Amino acid sequence: MKNFLTKVGYMVLGCLLTLIGYHFGNIDNNSADAQLVDKEKAPIVDEIWCRKLIIVGEDDTPRIKLGIDAFDRGEIEVYNEEGANRISLGIASDIDTGFIEIEAEDSGGIGVMLGTDSNGGFMALFNKVLDKPVLQVGITNNGGGFVVTFDKTGVHTSNIGPKGRTGVIGKSR
Structure with a gap:
């Protein structure tokens, strides 16, 4: 019986020490404040x-x-x-510049991509069905602008760009 009372005494002492440690650990700890419903009390x-x-x-x-x-x-x-x-x-991992992609509603493919590359900004529009680019607008290596169009399967159809790069208006077919 004496051993039993000694074990119970140690268990009670252990519980008290645990509660005291828990209390002191939470005195200046605001980690639980994110769950507060009352926004005025939240720090x-x-x-x-x-x-x-x-x-x-x-x-x-x-x-x-x-x-x-x-x-x-x-x-x-x-x-x-x-x-x-x-x-x-x-x-973007390959060119280390920023981008924004907005996904198409049903297909899960890209709808619009905006971003930058080493020349400046660019924009690409994708068709919803095949997730292929149909229009690209951007800046060339020499600082001029370009517009490239594609058919619905992603095949290049025409482009507009500065002279010396692709001609004023180029057509791939």
């Missing part, structure tokens, strides 16, 4: 440091992801209610 922080931040909807499916891609570059992805990625912002 405002100036910075949040993390590798990935995921904002979820009422059904706990991701709606917005802010994070780092496989090439250790920042990216933002926005999802619809079914969880399909519809908007992506980031840095």
Whole structure:
């Protein structure tokens, strides 16, 4: 019986020490404030440091992801209610410049791509069915503008650009 009472005493002492440690650990810890419903009581922080931040909807499916891609570059992805990625912002891995992709509604392919490359800005429009480019607008190596058109299968059909590069108006067929 004496051993039993000694064990119970040590268990009670262990529980008390655990509760005291838990209390002291949470005195100046605001990590649980993100769950507060009362916005007036929630503290405002100036910075949040993390590798990935995921904002979820009422059904706990991701709606917005802010994070780092496989090439250790920042990216933002926005999802619809079914969880399909519809908007992506980031840095292109091959040319190290920014881009925005807006996905087509049904196909999941790219609808519009905006970005920059070593010459300046560019825009590409894609058809929804085959996910092929049908129009590209951008800046050439010598600083002039260009427009390139494609048919619905992605075959180059015509272009407009500065003289010396493709002629004033060029046609590939």
